[in-house]
Amino acid sequence: MGIKANIFNIQHFSVHDGPGVRTVVFFKGCSLHCRWCHNPESIHAAKEILLYPDRCIGCMACREVCPVGAQVFDETGHWIDRSKCIHCFKCCEECYADALVSVGEWRDTDSILKEILENKGYFDQSKGGVTFSGGECMLQPDALTELLKGCQAAGVHTAVDTAGNVPWESFEQVLPYTDLFLYDIKAMDSDVHKACTGVENGRILENFTRLADRGANIFVRYPYIPGMNDDQVEKIAEFLHRWQQIEAELLPYHKLGNSKYRALEAQNVFEGTVPSKDEVEMLKKKYGFR
Ligand code: SF4
Ligand code: SF4
Known part of the structure; x- marks a missing residue:
């Protein structure tokens, strides 16, 4: 019997969270509260x-x-x-x-692993694998490590999608079993980060630096939210310049999560402006984002 993980969804055949065809396991609970979060049901750990x-x-x-x-x-x-x-x-x-x-449900890691491995054939064919996301999957390091170990032992490529706001010891714990980190950077200025997410970014950038200096395989994701963190694009590009091997993607704001806010009967829902395609393409080209 494995330990239990607090998750809210397992999505099969995803092509957005790492290479190839992937199964994405969404953990419930997050230490950030991004104003624009597309998975608002992931923020609170409780069902x-x-x-x-x-x-x-x-x-x-x-x-x-x-x-x-x-x-x-x-x-x-x-x-x-x-x-x-x-x-x-x-x-x-x-x-x-x-x-x-x-x-939200507490599920045994053995049963989650079994469900992931059912798609091993698709992973092998597409050079895909599994991605652990959230919420913040790194807030449950023991369950996450158990799942990463099991996937790696079965020859499945592993990715961890994180915002990095966790103790460094959690990174140390999962590092040997993680093939790729999808690391969110939302802002370089701590006051902007706090206005966007409710927390400052010191620990996030410190963890990122330690991880990158260790040579971990990292792919950065920057959610571009006009009116919130659009002035951070150049600063993020400058910060990442030090690690030439690390690629970064700019993810433009969209409103696909809004129906879930309504379903949660949430108040003060963020209503941002979707940037134009031309603006997004110009920024990607100018600052070297994918
Ligand atoms: S709304 Fe009523 S039935 Fe539904 S979970 Fe709450 S107490 Fe239970
Ligand atoms: S009244 Fe509507 S929400 Fe309530 S149980 Fe029936 S279908 Fe579901």
Whole structure:
């Protein structure tokens, strides 16, 4: 029996998080709170409920089963009184329309590993592998190490997608079993980083420097968010210049996560401006991003 990992999704056949065809395991819980996060259900470690009113068929099963009257149907529509909710998740079990969905589960690493290895043939054919993402997968270093070890022993390429805001000891722990780090850098100026993510960036840049100086295989990802960190592009390019072998990608802001914010009934949702294709191409060319 392996140890347990707190995850919220396993996505198969991804082509966005490392080379080839990949299985991506999303860990739940993050030490950053990026204003634009595309996976808002990944931020809190605790299990949560997503509500999709457009899928609701009006059967009222959720209201009947809820022990505290937290499922509310009134003139404004259907909503959850989250101040009353005791997180029993009976409503999600009863909702056959998938309008109420629970996110987050503690799963045994053995069973996660088994699911990953089912796609070994696709990994081999495409030079792909597995990517551990989140949230912040490095906040669960023991479960992550167990999974990385198991994948490497089976000959599967391993990638760790991290924002780097964890103790250096966690990097030391996973380093021998990680073929590639996908490392997010969101800002060089600490005050900008704090405004974007809620935390300063000292530890993130220090960990990155130690990792890069050790010669780890790193691919940098810079989320480009107009109005938030668009003034950081040149500073990030300058910082990375020291390590000629490290490539970096500029990821332009998009709004694909907004439906999940609505499903979490979140307040003060970030509404940014999607940059134009021309602007993105110009910046990539000028500063050497992919
Ligand atoms: S159980 Fe699901 S489908 Fe039925 S009323 Fe509740 S949310 Fe709607
Ligand atoms: S999780 Fe339980 S308490 Fe919360 S809304 Fe659903 S049924 Fe009610």
